[in-house]
Structure formats: structure tokens, C-alpha cells
Amino acid sequence: MSWRKDHADSRRRWVGPLEKYDLIREGTIAVVVVLVIVIGLAALLGSPRMPAVSFHTWAKADARDFTNTTLTELTGTSESATYGPPYNTQTGQLQGLAWFSPQKWTQDWFGVLVPVDPPKDFVLKPLTSAAALDPELRQALDQWNAASAQQRAAWGKAALAVKPADYRIDGSTVTLPAGADVGPVPKLLSSMLAMAQSGTLTSQSIDASGDAYSTDNTKSELYMADGEYLDAIANKYLLQGEQWGVMNELGTWPGQPWLWFYSMWYNIPLWSSNGTDILAIVSALVVVLVFLFLPFIPGLRSLPRGLKLYRLIWRPYYRRYETRE
């Protein structure tokens, strides 16, 4: 039986036997059944909601990681500072497949659309607002701001040369081992750590601009994602891409298993070794297009006819009525 014949037959109006059917009644029963299932599952299993990580919890739990991340933000060497479109003109996270790079094209056409300047936005801005209460910080900030770009780079380089494991952190006071001149960097880091640990450094301190409070957490979330603390929690709860992290939510709870057609590419060696997201996206797009145009694809559209699983679904019909076969 050809697809053409099946297709043509299916367009013929049904004049065979009918059965009573009440759509509104069926729909009402379905809503009640779904409500019972959903209320039952919510009551029995619930769903995990772990509070979001704040600067406060991060700095309390891992002051060393917070301090190191803040140093990379201040010196413009963090992932966010070197990211590229849409945050800045760097190329650290710029992706493309050979000539195909919509990330670059968008920047070429529209410029930097979500400007993020980590030294200024993540560190100097909150420090400046706190400096009114702390003369020592005011002095350190003045020293940093008055220094030439070369001088700042030299301080930054010297500070970055110290391994995070060698930071001396006493409460919220950060000391870098004596060596090269690091200028006001330890005081700036100490003040950031003190603000974070006391809870005065919030996403609003970083994201809000002017008089408006912000509902856009781009900058504060980028800051947190630059550290390793979020990663460590995600590892613990099996949320990394190579752990099929999209499929589950905090351990064994179902997350978004329906995104398997995208998530799977991160777990196939040829794709995961490529290390880009754009390859996974393009591959998932191909799956979607095949799915979308399935009724037009010879072979695939005839699969149900060949597999004959429909016989199970329509068994009562075939049993009751004489068919052509």
C-alpha cells in the first residue's frame, strides 16, 4: 500500500458507524482527573526548591573563591570580562562553526547590546557607594582610580600571581603574601568580602541603576557564575551538562527530560569534544525540522504503516468489521 493511496483514503469523509461522543463531558472528566493527579503528586512528592545563592551565602561558604573571583573581575580577567557578544567586544566565549557565527553577526550589526564592564559594574560601583562610610576604603579607591592603566595592570598582575590557596583571610580581611607591589588591591578585596559577608552586597547593589530598582539580574548573575561555588553545588546535585543536568532537578527529581533532544548532544563524544553550544543547537534544530516536516519525508512517513503498531490501537475496529486485508 503506497503512501499516496493511504494519504488519499484518509481524506475521504467517514460514513461508517458512529458512537456517542461527548467532548465537554470528556474534557471535564480529564480536568478533574488531572487535578487529582497533580494535587496528589504535589502532596506526595512535592518539588525541590533550594534557595538561590546570594553574595552573602557565597562569601560565607567560600570566602576564598569569592575573593579570587572578585580579583578577576577587578582586573578584567574573568570569564564575563573576556566574554564577547553581547556583553563586550572581547572574544573569550565567541562561538561559531567555521564562518557561521550568528553571535558575531548580531554584534557586527547592532553593536554591544548588553554592555557589561565587570571592574566598574561588579566591583568599583558597590565599593564607591560603601566608601562614604569607610575612609580607608575611600583612600584605597582614590589610589586605584588615580593610578594609570599600566599601574593598575601591574598591581593586578602581581595580585593574580598569588594562588588563591595562599590568600590569608582573617574574618573579612584579605592579605596577599608579601612580594610584588599590589597597591590598594587587598583593601578593595577586603571591603568587597566584608560587604558580601555582612549581606550588604546584593544583586541590587550591582544591577540597579539610577533611581529604579532592577528586575534584570544580568550583572550579578554573571559575577556569581564567574566563581566556582555555583559549579560545586551543581556537581553535587548532578546538574552539569555532561551529567545530563537538564533532565533532572536537584538530584533525582525530574527536571526537563523533554529537552533530551538537545541535552543528548553534550553527551555524544564527537559533539562534546567540539566544546561549543552552537553545534548542539544546530544539531537539535535538525531534529526539530525532521520532526516538523515528518509527514513530507518519504520513508519516515510510511514508518507507521510498516511497523503496524496501529493494529493494537484499532484492534476492536479490525476485529468487528471486515477490513480490506
Added chain:
Amino acid sequence: MDVDDKLREGIERGETEVRKLEDEARAAGRAAEECGMGRVLIDDDPAKLPPELRNTLDGRARRWFLRTWPPQQLAPDAEPVFVRSWFYTMGVCTLACLITLFITGLLLALFGPEWWLTNRVGQFVDQMHYWAVVTLFLFMTVHWISVFFMGSFRGRRFTWMLGVVSLLACLVTAFTGYASLQDFESQWITTQGKDAINSTGIGAFFNLLNTGQMLTVHVVLLPMVVLVVVAVHLLLVRKHGIAPPYDAREDHLAPEREAVA
């Protein structure tokens, strides 16, 4: 002229004015009657309408809708006998999940993040919303898999495609829901997912880290898309009817060919 005279004159002038207006209204009514506007205006046979009323856009749209979706077809009393199977209820169950999601989602949107994160009632409604999503995709998956194995896209290719679009719309909606949660899960998903979205070049317009944007997209924009796509999908199902079984009996199918796709 005293006050009484002035008053009387004013009343007379007013009465004259009212009579004039009444006359005008009667004349307008007679004119309307003459051109047919006094009669029943809705008639599905344009030939029976006055010439100037035959080509209104409203009338044409109404006639097209009624021709395409006669009421008996939109809400039939009976369906073909082969429809008796649990698999045919999966679409309705998916729809029931959507209704549950709209109800719980409305409550969550009204009361806000603090409510669903800290209040016990809010947390429970959030959990209902979460399980309704899981159930939605479960029913939807069984729906499309059974539709595939029944080859129900025969003669109904556009209906299948709209079904796929509604699935995709639901995927994006669910994703933006996760992005709006404001718990660790959403923090992790958005900070990780941004790289993939940025690589497509739309990261600035669909910014996962912009919580306000995600919430608006999740509760306003995408539900509208889902609503429209699902509505058209359902209308197409009602228009074309349900695909008959493979090898249906010859006398169960009308001899004439009907273009339904």
C-alpha cells in the same frame, strides 16, 4: 414679559425641538426599513440580503467560519466507532493539563516570587504547577507518539505541524518558567543556558539573566502563543475530522475525495 411667560415660551420651544427630532428619527427608520436594515440582517445566503449588505467583511468572515466549522462539526454528538481507545483521550488530557497550568500559573503570577518561595500555600501551588508541567509533557508525548503510530498525519499534515509547533512553544514556555523561579535551579539554568542562547545571537533580545523579561515572556507572551497555536490545532482537528484507520472498510469511507489538507 414676566417670568411665567418666559418659562412657557422655553417649554414650547423645547417641545417643538423634540417633535422635530422624533420626525427625523421616524424618517431615518423608514429609510432603514426601505433598504432592508429593519429586517433580520444575518443570512447565510448573501443573495437574500440587500445588495449593499452582500459584501461586508463581517458577513464574509462569518460565512467562511460557518462553512468551515459548522456547529455540528465543532461539537459533534458522535464520532467514528474506531475512536474508542484510551489513546484518543491523550489530546484532551494534554489540554486539561494546560487548563490546570493556566489556573495555577495565574495564582503564582498574581502573588509573586516571595509567595511561591516562602508561603506554604504558595509553595504548594508552585508544586502543583510543576507537576502539571511534567504531566503535560507526559500526556503530550503519548499523544504525539500514538498519533505517529496511527499515521494520523495522513491528509492532516498541517495539523501535525501545528502540533509540533505547540510542543516547541510549550518547551520554551517551560524553560522560561524555570528561568523565572528565582531558586538555585533557575540560577543554574540561566547562567549555564545563556552561553547557548548567546551563541545563536539572540541573547540580547532573549536574555535569560533578565528575570523580569523571563517572567513577562513566561506569563504573557508565550501563553498567548500556546493558546493561539493550540486553538488553531484543535480547530483543524475539528475541520478535518479524525484520520480513519489504515485499511478501513471501503464502504466506511465516502466515495468522493475531500480536500482536507
